[in-house]
Amino acid sequence: MTISTVQTLLRTRIISLLLLASISGQLWAQQGDTDVSTESPLAGVSFRFIESNGIRMRIAEAGSGPLVLLAHGWPESWYSWRHQITMLADAGYHVVAPDMRGYGETDKPANVEDYDIDHLAGDLVGIIDALGEETAILIAHDWGSIVAWSTVLLNPTRFTALVAMSVPYGGRVQQSPMDSWRQAYGENFFYILYHNEPGGVAEAEYDADPRGLISRLYLSPDSPREPATISDPLSSAGGWIGRLGAPKGLPDWLAEEDLDYVVAQFESAGFRGGINYYRNFHRNWEITEQLDGSMIEIPVLFIAGSRDSVIAGADEERLRATISRATEDLRGVVLIPEIGHWVQQEAPAETNAAIMQFLDAL
DSSP states (O other): OOHHHHHHHHHTTTTTTOOOOOOOOOBOOSTTTOOOOSOOSSTTOEEEEEEETTEEEEEEEEOOSSEEEEEOOTTOOGGGGHHHHHHHHHTTOEEEEEOOTTSTTSOOOSOGGGGSHHHHHHHHHHHHHHTTOSOEEEEEETHHHHHHHHHHHHSTTSEEEEEEESOOOOSOOSSOHHHHHHHHHTTBOOHHHHHTSGGGHHHHHHHHOHHHHHHHHSOOTTOOBOOOSOOOOBGGGOOSGGGSOOBSSOOTTOOHHHHHHHHHHHHHHOSHHHHHHHTTHHHHHHHTGGGTTOOBOSOEEEEEETTOGGGTTOOHHHHHHHHHTTBSOEEEEEEETTOOSOHHHHSHHHHHHHHHHHHHTO
16 A cells, blocks of 8 residues: 555545533542552653543643643544643643543543543533633644534633644534545445444454554654555455554654553553544534534634645645634644644644744733
């Protein structure tokens, strides 16, 4: 499989979706009640558990000051923010990066419906409540961005600014994204449709080989790969790992110990929780009808790699036009040249500079 073929498989990654109460938790702060997980691998970053929206969540945190929440995507971890947490803490913020629902050491409810947008938005608001704050700045990537766009619309008074990465939003779409993808792909393989196949076939494949999946996804656009073992476009030909050529080496932004840490998180937690987000695409569309025509009023910044397959080659002008359909205060669109999907990991210096320029101007 060529690089272009891999990019084509990933190209429609969520770009056409654009869809888009909380239960206050109590911080376990008293001596004897604080439950600390394994030691953080990052100096200056600590772990603890809180209760949010009826579940127990592990948060990584650093610093003090205004609250900044960092929401990761799939298949990711709080660790995806390793280059941003201490930077923001040093800049005077209280930075919190949770294991999102279903990931890491956060609870993993059994029911698919427990991963719909109402629950995911409630989790983020519940973190704010558990920390005794009124508002937060929200920074998000990939699936975290999908959650973030809807969360700030559903809870407009709880967030003061939004930085979304990789997945833009232009308003609620008029057709269920699942219907759109089924019409577009038919009998051919598309990973989101694969994630929605009955019987848990996707997580069974990924749980059997976490390193195989993550090492194939955590690459740059030009990373050299071995030939794919599955080239038949029909979904019946097999799962996803075999369609992604194995890496010939890690990109320079991903150390072996970084890959080891992320893989270990999924070896422990499994993939079902994260895949359940995908299983709620249609449900999320159904239950967010009230967001049709709604506008985000808080300041917004969008960041992506110029070669991120999710934005499908869109330039700054096109992205600005799309996002402006749903935002009243878009402060900027930053495209980092030659960078792919994992923008805050691939280009941390450029990403951090864009974040800080945005925050300093608030």
